[in-house]
Amino acid sequence: MGFYFAQALTGLASASSLFLVAAGLSLIFGVTRVVNFAHGSLYMIGAYVAMDVIGLFGKVPGFWLALPIAALVSAAVGGLIEVTVLRRIYRAPEMFQLVATFAIVLIAQDVAEWIWGVADRFGPRAPGLSGIVFIFGERIPEYDLFLIAMGPITLFLLWLLFARTRFGVLVRAATQDREMAAALGVDQAKLFTAVFCLGAGLAGLGGAMQVPRDAVTLTMDLEIIAEVFVITVVGGMGSIPGAYLAAILISELNAFGILILPEITLIVAFAAMAVVLVIRPYGLLGRPPSAPEVPPGPGIGTLRLPARVWFGLLVVMMVLPFFADDFMTVLIIDIMILGMFAMSLQFLMGPGGMVSFGHAAYFGVGAYGAALLVHHLDAGMGWALALAPVAAAAAALFFGWFCVRLSGVYLAMLTLAAAQIVWAAATQMQEFSGGDDGITGVWPAKFFNDGTTFYYLALSFAVIAVIVLRQATRSPFGRALTAARDAPLRAEALGINVQNQQWMAFTLAGTVAGLAGGLYVFKKGSVFPDVLAIPQSVDALIMVLLGGVDVLAGALIGATTFVVLEDVFNQFEAWRSMLGGVILLIAMLAPGGMAGLGTLVRRRKTA
Amino acid sequence: MSALLQVNDLAKSFGGVAAVDGVSFQVKAGERLALIGPNGAGKTTCFNLLNGQLRADRGSVVLDGQDITGRKPRQIVRLGIGRTFQIARSFLSMTVTEAVETALDAATRHTLSFRRAPDASVRIAELLQQVGLQDQADRSVTELPSGDVKRLDLAMALSSSPRLLFMDEPTAGMAAADRALLMDQVSGIVERSGLAVLFTEHDMEAVFGHADRVIVMARGQLIAEGSVDEIRRNPEVRRVYLGRTEGSETDA
Numbered sequence: 001m002g003f004y005f006a007q008a009l010t011g012l013a014s015a016s017s018l019f020l021v022a023a024g025l026s027l028i029f030g031v032t033r034v035v036n037f038a039h040g041s042l043y044m045i046g047a048y049v050a051m052d053v054i055g056l057f058g059k060v061p062g063f064w065l066a067l068p069i070a071a072l073v074s075a076a077v078g079g080l081i082e083v084t085v086l087r088r089i090y091r092a093p094e095m096f097q098l099v100a101t102f103a104i105v106l107i108a109q110d111v112a113e114w115i116w117g118v119a120d121r122f123g124p125r126a127p128g129l130s131g132i133v134f135i136f137g138e139r140i141p142e143y144d145l146f147l148i149a150m151g152p153i154t155l156f157l158l159w160l161l162f163a164r165t166r167f168g169v170l171v172r173a174a175t176q177d178r179e180m181a182a183a184l185g186v187d188q189a190k191l192f193t194a195v196f197c198l199g200a201g202l203a204g205l206g207g208a209m210q211v212p213r214d215a216v217t218l219t220m221d222l223e224i225i226a227e228v229f230v231i232t233v234v235g236g237m238g239s240i241p242g243a244y245l246a247a248i249l250i251s252e253l254n255a256f257g258i259l260i261l262p263e264i265t266l267i268v269a270f271a272a273m274a275v276v277l278v279i280r281p282y283g284l285l286g287r288p289p290s291a292p293e294v295p296p297g298p299g300i301g302t303l304r305l306p307a308r309v310w311f312g313l314l315v316v317m318m319v320l321p322f323f324a325d326d327f328m329t330v331l332i333i334d335i336m337i338l339g340m341f342a343m344s345l346q347f348l349m350g351p352g353g354m355v356s357f358g359h360a361a362y363f364g365v366g367a368y369g370a371a372l373l374v375h376h377l378d379a380g381m382g383w384a385l386a387l388a389p390v391a392a393a394a395a396a397l398f399f400g401w402f403c404v405r406l407s408g409v410y411l412a413m414l415t416l417a418a419a420q421i422v423w424a425a426a427t428q429m430q431e432f433s434g435g436d437d438g439i440t441g442v443w444p445a446k447f448f449n450d451g452t453t454f455y456y457l458a459l460s461f462a463v464i465a466v467i468v469l470r471q472a473t474r475s476p477f478g479r480a481l482t483a484a485r486d487a488p489l490r491a492e493a494l495g496i497n498v499q500n501q502q503w504m505a506f507t508l509a510g511t512v513a514g515l516a517g518g519l520y521v522f523k524k525g526s527v528f529p530d531v532l533a534i535p536q537s538v539d540a541l542i543m544v545l546l547g548g549v550d551v552l553a554g555a556l557i558g559a560t561t562f563v564v565l566e567d568v569f570n571q572f573e574a575w576r577s578m579l580g581g582v583i584l585l586i587a588m589l590a591p592g593g594m595a596g597l598g599t600l601v602r603r604r605k606t607a
Numbered sequence: 608m609s610a611l612l613q614v615n616d617l618a619k620s621f622g623g624v625a626a627v628d629g630v631s632f633q634v635k636a637g638e639r640l641a642l643i644g645p646n647g648a649g650k651t652t653c654f655n656l657l658n659g660q661l662r663a664d665r666g667s668v669v670l671d672g673q674d675i676t677g678r679k680p681r682q683i684v685r686l687g688i689g690r691t692f693q694i695a696r697s698f699l700s701m702t703v704t705e706a707v708e709t710a711l712d713a714a715t716r717h718t719l720s721f722r723r724a725p726d727a728s729v730r731i732a733e734l735l736q737q738v739g740l741q742d743q744a745d746r747s748v749t750e751l752p753s754g755d756v757k758r759l760d761l762a763m764a765l766s767s768s769p770r771l772l773f774m775d776e777p778t779a780g781m782a783a784a785d786r787a788l789l790m791d792q793v794s795g796i797v798e799r800s801g802l803a804v805l806f807t808e809h810d811m812e813a814v815f816g817h818a819d820r821v822i823v824m825a826r827g828q829l830i831a832e833g834s835v836d837e838i839r840r841n842p843e844v845r846r847v848y849l850g851r852t853e854g855s856e857t858d859a
Binding site: 301302471472474475476477479480482483485486487489490491492493494495496497501504 | 658660679680681684685690692695696697698699700701705706708709710712713714716717718719720721722723724760763764766767
C-alpha cells in the first residue's frame with residue numbers, strides 16, 4: 001500500500017514540470033496556432049540558467065533566485081524568437097511553422113553547447129527541501145512535495161490571470177476566436193509577443209524546477225518535447241486545465257507503467273493517448289479548432305512533372321556513374337535514398353493533406369526490419385530488402401489507424417508520439433535491437449558491394465518509388481484522397497470513406513519510406529536508433545519544404561539540396577545552426593519551396 | 608404515388624435547444640418537395656439528419672421500406688440519395704472535369720483503384736450539360752463564380768444517379784436570372800429521370816414556380832403542408848414566414 005502511494009506521489013511530482021512546459025506550449029498554440037517545437041529548447045535554457053545562477057550565488061540563496069531568473073531569461077529568449085521569426089510566419093501553413101521552430105531548436109542546441117559545453121551537469125538538492133519525509137513508511141523526498149504543490153499553485157495563478165485581468169480576457173478571446181479578437185481592436189502583435197513570453201517563461205521555470213531531480217543535458221530539449229506533445233494533445237490544445245489533467249494522467253501512467261513494462265513505458269502513455277483520442281478526438285478538455293484551414297489552390301499537392309522530364313532525368317541518372325567519382329556516387333546514392341523517403345512524405349502531405357512529424361518511424365522500421373532479419377536469422381540481402389517495406393507497412397497500418405481519426409496538428413503530434421514509441425522500443429530493447437549500440441555489420445551481398453552496382457540497385461528502387469507514388473497521385477485513389485483533403489464532408493457525402501482513404505495513403509507512404517530504410521541500412525552497413533528519432537523525421541519535412549510540397553519531384557530537389565548542404569556544412573563546427581539558418585530563410589522568403597520558383601511544372605491537362 | 612422517403616418524428620437538440628423537434632413527412636417518388644421556413648427553423652439540421660451527417664436523438668428515416676436511420680453519409684449516398692450543400696465547399700485543387708470524375712469514381716466505388724478508371728468523358732459531358740457547365744469543363748474550381756460552384760455541386764450529387772436528391776438552398780448567392788435558369792434545369796432533370804427532389808429555398812419564386820408540394824418548418828417543427836396554393840393562402844405560414852421573407856428579399 002505504502003509503496004503504491006509513494007509511486008503515485010512520484011508521478012505527481014513529475015507531472016508538475018511537464019504541466020508547466022505543456023501549459024506554455026498549449027497557451028502559445030491557443031493564441032498563435034503555432035506548434036512550438038522550440039519549447040523544449042526554452043525548457044533546456046531554463047535549466048542551464050538555473051545551474052548558472054546556483055553557481056554564481058551558491059546553493060542559498062542561489063536556488064531560490066534561480067527559479068524566477070530562469071523563467072525571466074527563457075521568457076526573454078521566447079520574446080526574441082517571436083519577434084524575429086514567428087511573427088513573419090503566422091500565416092504560413094503548419095508545416096512551415098513547425099520546421100521553422102525546429103530550425104530554432106538546431107540553433108539553440110549549438111548556442112547552448114557553445115555557452116555551457118557538452119558535459120552533463122548535476123544540480124544540488126534544493127536548500128531547505130533536501131530532506132526525506134516518511135509517509136506510510138515510505139521515504140518521500142521533501143522536494144517532491146514542493147513539486148506536487150507547484151502544479152496546482154501554477155494552475156491557480158494562471159486561472160487568476162485569465163479570469164481576473166484584462167490581459168487574460170484578451171488571451172481567452174484570441175484563443176476562442178482570432179478574427180473576432182482582431183475585429184475588436186486587440187493589438188495582435190503585442191498580444192502574441194506577450195503570450196509567447198509567458199509560455200516561454202513557464203517552460204523556463206519548468207526547466208529550473210527539474211534541476212534538483214535530473215541531470216541538465218543538451219538532449220533534454222527533444223526528450224521533453226515528445227512527452228509534452230502527448231500531454232497537450234491528450235489534454236486538448238489550448239486548454240490549460242486540460243494540460244494539468246493530462247500531465248497527471250500521463251505521469252501516473254508512467255509511474256505505474258514502469259512497474260509493469262519497465263522497458264517501454266512510452267507504450268503505456270501511447271495507449272492512453274490512443275484511447276483518449278478515439279473517444280475525444282480533440283483531447284480531454286479541448287474543442288474542435290474554429291479557424292478554417294488554409295484553402296487549397298489549383299493543383300496544390302498534386303502537380304506532376306511530365307513523364308518526359310522524368311525519362312530525361314532517368315537517362316542522366318543511368319549514365320552518371322560513368323562520369324562521377326566514388327565520392328559523388330556515394331553522395332548520389334544518399335540523395336536517392338533520402339529522396340524516396342522525402343517523396344513518400346510529400347505524397348502524405350500533398351495529395352493526402354496529412355502532415356507527419358514522425359515519418360522516420362516507417363523509414364526506421366524498414367531499416368531495422370532488414371537489419372534484424374540479417375542479424376538474427378542471417379538472412380540474405382534479398383529477403384531483408386523484401387521485408388523492409390512489409391514491416392514498415394505493418395507499422396503504418398497500425399499507427400495510421402489511430403492517426404487518421406484526427407486531422408491537422410493533432411494528427412501531426414500523434415504521428416510524432418508514434419515515432420517516439422518505436423524509437424523508445426529500439427533504444428530500450430537492448431537484447432533484440434542492440435539498444436543505443438544499434439546493429440552493425442549489415443553488408444550488402446557480394447555482387448552489390450561495389451559502389452556502382454549498389455548505385456543501380458538504389459536507382460531501380462527510386463524508379464519504382466517514383467512510379468508508384470506518381471501513379472497513386474493521378475489514379476482514382478489519389479484523386480479521392482485529394483477530394484477528402486479539400487472538402488471532407490463533401491467527399492463523404494459522395495460516398496468516399498475519408499478515413500479509410502487516408503489510412504491507405506498513410507500506409508502507402510509508410511511502405512515507400514520503409515523501402516528507402518531497407519536500402520539505407522545496406523548502404524551504411526549499420527543502423528542506430530537515430531533513424532527513428534525526431535531529427536530524422538524533421539529532415540524529411542525540411543526536404544519537402546526545401547523542394548516545395550506541391551509536386552512529387554520537389555521532394556527530390558529538396559533531398560538533393562539537403563544532402564549537398566549537409567555535406568558542405570558538416571565541415572564546420574556550427575553546421576546545425578547553419579542548416580537552421582537556411583531553413584529559416586526558406587520558410588520566411590520562399591514558402592513555395594524551390595520547385596515553386598522554377599517553371600518546370602505545368603498543370604496537367606485532363607485527357 | 609407511394610412514399611419514397613418516410614420521415615417519422617425526427618428530433619435533434621444542441622445543448623438543450625431543439626433544432627429539429629419531432630418532424631414527420633413523406634417524399635413521394637418523382638416529386639419536387641420544397642422545405643421552407645425562416646432562418647434558424649431547422650432546415651439544414653434536418654438535411655444533415657437525413658443524409659447521416661448528424662445522428663438523430665429520436666425518430667426514423669425510411670427509404671423505400673428500408674430503415675436508414677443512423678447510417679453514415681457515404682452509406683446513404685450508396686442507397687440512392689444525393690445531396691448538395693448550402694455552402695458548397697468543393698474540391699478547390701481540381702478542375703471542373705476532375706471534380707466530377709472524382710464524384711463518378713466514388714459512385715462506382717473506384718476510390719481504392721490505382722488504375723485509371725474506364726473513360727467517363729461521355730458521362731462527364733452529360734452531367735456538365737445537365738447543369739449548364741459544359742463550357743467551364745477545363746476551368747479550375749477556384750476560378751468559378753459562386754453560382755457555378757453550386758452547379759458543380761449539383762453535377763457531383765447527380766453523378767451517383769440518385770433516386771432522391773436533397774438540395775440545401777440550391778440558388779443561394781445567385782443572381783435572379785441565374786436562379787430561374789438553375790431551377791429550370793433541375794425541373795428538366797426531374798422530368799427526364801423521375802428523380803425526386805427535396806429542397807430548401809429562400810427564394811419564393813423558385814419555390815412557388817418549381818415545387819409540386821411544400822412543407823413549412825418553424826422553430827424545429829412542421830407547421831404546414833400542402834400544395835403551393837394552399838401554402839400561399841395559409842395564414843399561419845404568412846404570419847411566421849412570408850412576412851419575414853419580404854424583409855430578407857430586400858436585403859438580397
